[in-house]
Structure formats: C-alpha cells, structure tokens
Amino acid sequence: MNKIDLDSAMPEEVADEIVDLLGCKHEDILRCSAKTGEGVPEILDAIVDRIPAPEGDPEAPLQALVFDSVFNPFRGIISYFRIMNGTIKTNDHVMFVSTEKDYHADEIGVLKLNMEPRKQLSAGDVGYIISGIKTSKEVRVGDTITHVERPCDKAIEGFEAVKPMVFAGVYPVDTDDYEELRASIEKLQLNDASLTFEPESSLALGFGFRCGFLGLLHMEIVQERLEREFNMDVITTVPNVQYKVKLTNGEEKDVYNPSGMPEPNNIAEVYEPYIHAQIITKADYIGPVIKLCMDKRGILKNQTYLTTDRIEITFDLPLGEVVFDFYDKLKSISKGYASFDYYLNGFQPSKLVKLEILLNGDPVDALSTLTYVDNAYPIGRRMCEKLKELIPRQQFDVAIQAAIGSKIIARETVRQVRKDVTAKCYGGDITRKRKLLEKQKEGKKRMRQVGNVEVPQSAFLAVLKLD
Numbered sequence: 041m042n043k044i045d046l047d048s049a050m051p052e053e054v055a056d057e058i059v060d061l062l063g064c065k066h067e068d069i070l071r072c073s074a075k076t077g078e079g080v081p082e083i084l085d086a087i088v089d090r091i092p093a094p095e096g097d098p099e100a101p102l103q104a105l106v107f108d109s110v111f112n113p114f115r116g117i118i119s120y121f122r123i124m125n126g127t128i129k130t131n132d133h134v135m136f137v138s139t140e141k142d143y144h145a146d147e148i149g150v151l152k153l154n155m156e157p158r159k160q161l162s163a164g165d166v167g168y169i170i171s172g173i174k175t176s177k178e179v180r181v182g183d184t185i186t187h188v189e190r191p192c193d194k195a196i197e198g199f200e201a202v203k204p205m206v207f208a209g210v211y212p213v214d215t216d217d218y219e220e221l222r223a224s225i226e227k228l229q230l231n232d233a234s235l236t237f238e239p240e241s242s243l244a245l246g247f248g249f250r251c252g253f254l255g256l257l258h259m260e261i262v263q264e265r266l267e268r269e270f271n272m273d274v275i276t277t278v279p280n281v282q283y284k285v286k287l288t289n290g291e292e293k294d295v296y297n298p299s300g301m302p303e304p305n306n307i308a309e310v311y312e313p314y315i316h317a318q319i320i321t322k323a324d325y326i327g328p329v330i331k332l333c334m335d336k337r338g339i340l341k342n343q344t345y346l347t348t349d350r351i352e353i354t355f356d357l358p359l360g361e362v363v364f365d366f367y368d369k370l371k372s373i374s375k376g377y378a379s380f381d382y383y384l385n386g387f388q389p390s391k392l393v394k395l396e397i398l399l400n401g402d403p404v405d406a407l408s409t410l411t412y413v414d415n416a417y418p419i420g421r422r423m424c425e426k427l428k429e430l431i432p433r434q435q436f437d438v439a440i441q442a443a444i445g446s447k448i449i450a451r452e453t454v455r456q457v458r459k460d461v462t463a464k465c466y467g468g469d470i471t472r473k474r475k476l477l478e479k480q481k482e483g484k485k486r487m488r489q490v491g492n493v494e495v496p497q498s499a500f501l502a503v504l505k506l507d
Contacts, residue, residue, distance in 0.1 A: 093164060094163070094164030095163075095164075096123065096124050096125045096126075096162075096163025096164050097125050097126070097163060098125075098126065098127050098162040098163045099126075099127075100125040100126050100163075100192075101125065101126050101186060101187065101190050101191060101192040101193070102123070102125070102126030102127065102128055102132075102134070102185065102186045102187045102190070102192065103123070103124045103125040103126055103184060103185075103186060103192040103196060104121040104122065104123045104124065104126070104128065104184065104185040104186070105121055105122050105124060105182070105183075105184060105185075105196050106119050106120070106121050106136075106179065106180070106181060106182065106183045106184070106185060107120055107121065107122060107181060107182075108120040108181060108231050109176075109179050109181065109230040109231055110230060110231065111176070111227045111230055112170075115170050115172070116170065116171075116172045116173050116174050117173040117174070117176065117178075117179050117230065118155075118168050118169070118170050119168065119169050119173075119179055119185075120151070120166070120167070120168050121166070121167065121168070121169060121185055122165070122166045123161055123162060123163050123164065123165050123166075123167075124163065124196060125163050125192070126162075126163060126186075126187070126192070127160060127161065127162045127163070128145060128148055128160070128161050128169075128185075128187075129145070129148075129159060129160045130145060130146075130147065130148055130157075130158075130159055130160075131144055131145060131146070132144070132145045132187060133145075133187065133188045133189065134169070134171070134185050134186065134187055134188065135185070135186055135187070135188050135191065136178065136179065136180075136183050136184070136185060137183060137184040137185075137186060137191075137192075137195040138180055138183045138184070138195065139177075139178050139179075139180065139183070141178050142188050143171035143172065143173060144171060144172075145169055145170075145171055146170050146171055146172060147169070147170040148160075148161055148167055148168065148169050148170075149161075149167055149168055150165065150166070150167045150168075151166065151167065151168060155168055169185070175226075176226040176227065176229050176230050177226075177229075179230065180233055181230075181231065181232075181233035182196075182233060183195075184196045204234070204236055204252025204253055204254065204282075206252070206253045206254070206255055206256060206258075206259060206279045206280070206281060206363050207250060207251065207252050207253070207279065207280055207281065207282065207296050207297065208250075208251060208253065208259055208276050208277050208278070208279040208280070209240060209242065209245070209248050209249070209250055209251070209276070209277035209297075210225070210237070210248055210249050210251050210263070210266075210274050210275070210276055210277075211242065211245040211246065211247070211248030211249075211274060211275045211277070212246075212248065212272065212273065212274055212275075213273040213274065213275060214273070215246040215247065217272065217273075218246075218247045218248070220270075220272065221248070221249070221266075221272055221274065222239075222249070224266055224269075224270035224272050225237050225249060225251070225266070227270070228262065228265060228266070228269075228270075232262070234253070234254050234258065235251065235252070235253065235258075235262060236251065236252035237249040237250065237251045237252070238250050240297075242277075242405060245275060245277075248275075250296065250297065252296075253279075255363075256279065256363055256367070259276065259279060263276055278409060279363045280296075280297065280298075280360065280363070280409070280410060281312070281313055281359045281360050281363060282294055282295070282296055282313065283295045283296075283301075283310060283311065283312050283313075283360075283392065283410065284310070284311040284312075284387055285301070285302060285307055285309075285310050285311075286307075286308045286309045286310075286311070287302060287306050287307065287308060288305075288306055288307070288308045289306075295410075298394050298395075298396075298405070298408035298409055298410050299405050299408065301394045301410065303445075304393075304394075304444075304445045309389055310389070310390055310391070310392045311387035311388060311389055311390065312358050312359070312360055312387065312388065312390040312392060313358070313359040313360070313384060313386070313387055314356050314357065314358055314359065314384075314385045314386060314387070314388050315356070315357050315358075315359050315362060315382040315383065315384055315385055316341075316354070316355075316356060316382060316383055316384075316385040317333075317338070317354070317355045317356070317357050317362075317380065317381070317382040318352060318353075318354055318380075318381045318382065319333075319352070319353045319354075319355070319370070319378055319379070319380055320346070320350065320351070320352045320353075320378065320379045321350075321351060321353070321374050321377055321378035321379070322349055322350060322351075322374070322377050323345070323348075323349050323350065323351050324349075325373060325374040325375070325377065325378065326343075326351055326353070328373040328374070329353060329370065329373065329374060329378060330353065332366070332369055332370060332373060333353075333355045333357060336357055336358070336361035336362070336366060337357070337358055337361055337412065338355040338356065338357040338361075339355060339356040339357075340353070340354075340355055341354040341355060341356060342354040356385060357382075358390065358412075359384070360410070361412075362382070367380060390412065391412060391413040391414075392410050392411065392412060392413070393410070393411065393412075393413050393416050393444045393445075394408060394409075394410055394444065394445075395408065395409050395410070395411050395416050395419060395420055395442060395443075395444060396408045396442070396443045396444075397420075397423060397424075397427070397440070397441070397442055397443075398439070398440070398441040398442075398443055399431075399438060399439070399440060400438060400439050401439070401441075407423065416442075416444055416449065417449050417450065419442075420442025420443075420449050420450040421442070421449075421450040423442060423450075424440045424441070424442050424450045424451065424452040425452060427440045427452070428440055428452040428453075428454055431454050433454055433455065433456065433457045434454070434456060434457065436456045437453055437454065437455060437456045438453065438454040438456075439451065439453055440452045440453070440454065
C-alpha cells in the first residue's frame, strides 16, 4: 500500500481509528490527502478485505427486520429493512409477522443517494420495500418480514409492544384540524414506534387524542415535531400515568385518565406506579434534594459518596409526582448540577382520589385530575381561585366548586353582572322598586337554569400550568 501525503485535513484521532480497525501500521496507511484523494482506493479495498461480511443464509426462509418507515403521499408507506436470512425478489408475496398482514412487493431496492430499484436482495442487504400500504398501523418498527408460502420459524427477537409511561391529551387549537392532526400523528408513528394514541373528546377542548409517551422529554419532542414538521397548533393537557384499580367485586382495571376512574364506592384499592430514582449531585445540595424528594412522597433507600464532594442518592418515588415539575425543581435547587435517572419499579397501594371541578354543578372533565388525598384540598382551592380570576362574569352567579365524589372541598363564586333596574325610580312608594327587583330576580333564576358556562381557552391553559 502506497504511503500518502501528510498535508491531509483528516484528524489524527480519525486516522488512528482507521489504523486500529484495519489492523495496519502507521507506515502502511497514513492520512488521505484532502487535495488529491491519494490512497483512498487502497483504504477501501483493505476495508472490504479485512472487515467480515454480514452473516446469514440466502437459502433459508426470508427473515428481514424493519428498522424505519416513511410515508410517501404517492406510493404509500416505504419500509426500510435489513435481511437477516433468505432472499426477496420483486413481486414476492410477503407478510409482516406481528400484524399478520400480507402484501406484494411491488418494488424493492437499495438505499444510495436515491432509492435504487433491484430485482433481488439477499441476506446481509439493507434496502426498502414498497407494497402500497396506506395505513400506518400495519407497519411497526422492529417487525419481521417473511414470505407467505415459506415463512420463517420465528420472528426476529427483540420486538415487543411498547408500554407508555406518561399519558396526555393532544387537541388541535382549531377543532376543524382534527382529521389533519390524526394524519400527522399516524405519520409520526411510522418512525416512532413508542408513540401510541386513541381518540377522545373533552367538553372544554372538543375532539382530540389520548397519547401515550415514554416520558416527559418524549412528549415534548412529539409536540415539537407536530409543530415543526406538520405545522399543527396543538394543546397538550396535564400529563398523568397509568393506575391500577382493584374493584370491590375482585376485578382489576387500568385507568389512564380521571374520567375512567370508577365510583368511590366500587373501589377496593388503588395502585400507582413507583420508580427507582438515582440522583447524583454535589454534596452542597444534599439537603434541598432530599427535602424535594420527601415532599414528593419519596422513600429514601440509600446514599453513597462517590467522591468527597459528589453523592448518589437513591429514592423510591411515585411516577405521578415526577411527571409534573420534579425535574425542573431538581435542576433549580442544585443550580443545574444534579443528574436524574430512573426505571419503573412496579405498583404500590396508594390513597388516590379523583378531584373534579364543577361549574354550576356540571363537571368539567378536562380539569379533573387524580391526586394524592393529602394534596387534594390545596390543589382544589388553588384551581378554584385561579378559575375565579379567569372566567368572565355572566348574567348570573357562577359557582366554581372542587369536589371529591359528592363532597365539596372548595368553592368560589363569580358574581353576576347586574343592571341597576331601580335607576329610573326616583320617587314614589318602595313597592315600585321592590317589584322591579323581584322581576329581575326571576329573570336571573331562569337564566341560571338555561345558561351554560364555557371555560375560555386562556383560563384552561392557565389552570393546566398551575404550580
């Protein structure tokens, strides 16, 4: 192999990695010249000679792993795959194992600068398949493609349905964009297998979707992608987690949002998910960090000094307390020095209640929340006070109540707008004024019976951001 000029722009560490990878010596292979490209063919030949080819049996039944998908408005869903075993040809009758849907391979090919069609792909090849699939739910990242006539014995290991940890409602700002939002989420789901969604409706926000995310960061990324890639203006409701409810008749039920919580007299016990959290911070902030975790109902498990000024604290925390503002507060009290890692640690019994907000006796489902029993009163009080500031005055009194079941725990009243009907009475008997006031009172009573109170969008968002 020829020695190459040293006037290259290739960094020293890159050259060292190539040398280590190929098992050569520095005198055998030096840096590629940025001007002439001398020595590049020799390097590529050495890579081909010394790096082993992918393993796989081209004669075995087809077994291909789907690792990504994109949506093309003219050709449908294009799936990218790698063939572990077997061979695929154009117009073959293939099947996706997890969905059990079968299609014809209208076009297969390899990925270069553009998609390049091929008649045949074998074990070790990475390529794409176009088969006219229009529904995104029929293609899942991690699925296995095989032949219908000669299927493989088993799917490629590692694929399993994703279990979301955090749930939130995603609604379009303009209710006319509902179908467009559905199409956008379906396209996102093509290359984000961890995103799940199902339709739901809210009295305050109209029609939307109940989405499942892996965590708060994942939720923020999805919201950002909806805005940037699809120009969708969306509202995300308060995130919550999955709870398990044991009913008095012995059955168990999964609850993902407050509206799915059974009546209190039917509940035997409620279980909430706990996490095993590991926090590494400077020793100066150990007091505030422990206090924050204790305030979030955490249980201290262990603390270990990694160095003289760095400590690792281990806590068991309810996941429902973490999904709101825990990470932001942790960064604030540690001045950005704390790191936070966690994994799910099963379900534990807990005293959870469904806190409802009533406007003139009618529950507003979008403002309902599941909360720990000791936190219910302060949260209900703050929500009522905030709504009193934000709901505009009506022609009748508006009662804002926080309730747990049939028990009212907090109340505020938005006073009615009243017209001075006695202004024109500047004399005469008192019965004239009383008659006008009684007439007004009767009108207010009728108005209260037929009037509806709508929560303005600004009020709803302000309550969701309530600290």
